[in-house]
Amino acid sequence: DQVALIEECQALKIIKRKNGYLVKSTRGNYECDNVVIATGSPASLLSGKNNYDLVNDLGLKVTDLFPSLVQIKTKPAYPKLKGVRVKCQASLYNDNELVESQTGEVLFSEQGLSGICIMQLSRLLSKCHGNLEIGLDLLEEFNESEVNILLEERLKKYGNYYLEGIFNDKLAKVLVNVDNLKDIRFKIVGTYDYTKAQVMHGGVSLEEVDENLECIKYPGIYIAGEVLDVDGDCGGYNLHFAFASGYHIAKTILSKGK
Ligand SMILES: Cc1cc2nc3c(=O)[nH]c(=O)nc-3n(C[C@H](O)[C@H](O)[C@H](O)COP(=O)(O)OP(=O)(O)OC[C@H]3O[C@@H](n4cnc5c(N)ncnc54)[C@H](O)[C@@H]3O)c2cc1C
Structure with missing residues (x-):
């Protein structure tokens, strides 16, 4: 099967037709049996800031959004x-x-x-x-008792410089005024706000999709990746979810045969 990759193209609107959907974009209109919305989030503004326009336009519920991993x-x-x-x-x-x-x-x-x-x-x-x-x-x-012994010994030996050598010099100077290390x-x-965050907490409510991430209100429209109300810890979990959800949706669409 051939796959067409259309670059520099913004999807503007998804219109439900009797059979399938019409996607209006900055580079023309596309008739589709299935549509996958994977528009990401505005975190760090790497993928724009109008990531929820398509889902809002469809009337899908978007949960409250908070910057996360920030x-x-x-x-x-x-x-x-x-x-x-x-x-x-x-x-x-x-x-x-x-x-x-x-x-x-x-x-x-x-x-x-x-x-x-x-x-x-x-x-x-x-x-x-x-x-x-x-x-x-x-x-x-x-x-705590080990810390007290260690610090008392060092204080006797090094006076005000007792934390230098344990911590970075700049930090040691600040820490001499701190009671409990x-x-x-x-x-x-x-x-910091979403422009400095790695991901957004919140997104399209999981109530809007079934176990194959297909929209309950719009059969044939699927939602993948960070635009959904799914976010994970640091450590590759967010990228993994984006890839894994896209892969699962692709397999689901292929298994339908159209
Ligand atoms: C600085 C930074 C560091 C990160 N580090 C990690 C990390 O170490 N590990 C990890 O797991 N995750 C990390 N993440 C998070 C991870 O990058 C995202 O969770 C992941 O990229 C989400 O993938 P996605 O495909 O859902 O969305 P995105 O990767 O955001 O892709 C969405 C795409 O859709 C496009 N788009 C949006 N609207 C439209 C439209 N209307 N029409 C056409 N195209 C549109 C956007 O331009 C973009 O290309 C990091 C994020 C940031 C910002």
């Missing part, structure tokens, strides 16, 4: 530490109750915290509605 804005923030990375355990607290911990590298940014483990925690923010904080344990391989709290004041 940097978190905090108070305090340490703009002077921008670009400094530190290995630690980062924990999300909702009204002081632990929601989830992630271990890895945290990256200080202009207005708060970034890095993979912070981005993972950002996925949970839309579900938490209390006073939100991030706690960093910068010495997670030591328990195993639980440094940062109040969450927001996230």
Whole structure:
């Protein structure tokens, strides 16, 4: 079978016909038995910002959208530490109750915290509605009494420079004013917006599709990838869902024979 790839072409409208659909586009109209909508999301604006126009026009429900896998804005923030990375355990607290911990590298940014483990925690923010904080344990391989012994010894030996050599020099200078290196709290004041996010939480409601991702209201229209209300952790899960959903839809359409 031949596949035509039409580039630089924006689909503008999908019109239901007696048999199949008419897709109006910037490069002409196409009669189709099946249509796959895979228009992505506005995250990072890599694939535009009108990703939901086609589904909105069809009257499909789109759930609330939040930037996900995104940097978190905090108070305090340490703009002077921008670009400094530190290995630690980062924990999300909702009204002081632990929601989830992630271990890895945290990256200080202009207005708060970034890095993979912070981005993972950002996925949970839309579900938490209390006073939100991030706690960093910068010495997670030591328990509290080990930390006290270690730091007391170093303080005697090195005075004000006792954290240098353990942490990045810029970070060590900030940390001398911090009481508990195993639980440094940062109040969450927001996230960066969708233009800085890797994915969007939310999208076409899963109530609109069946197990083959075919629209219940529009047989023959399928929805794949991030435009759906599906998002995953960092680690390739989002790309995987985009590929896997497209593959499954292609197999479903082929099995129908038209
Ligand atoms: C900076 C960044 C880093 C990321 N890193 C990772 C990662 O490491 N691992 C991971 O799993 N995921 C990652 N993601 C997320 C991943 O890229 C997306 O989840 C995935 O690309 C979604 O695939 P998709 O095909 O659904 O949508 P997209 O890849 O966004 O593709 C949608 C396409 O549809 C086109 N389009 C939109 N509207 C129309 C229209 N009306 N007509 C015609 N074409 C249209 C767009 O131009 C675009 O080409 C990252 C995302 C960003 C922004």
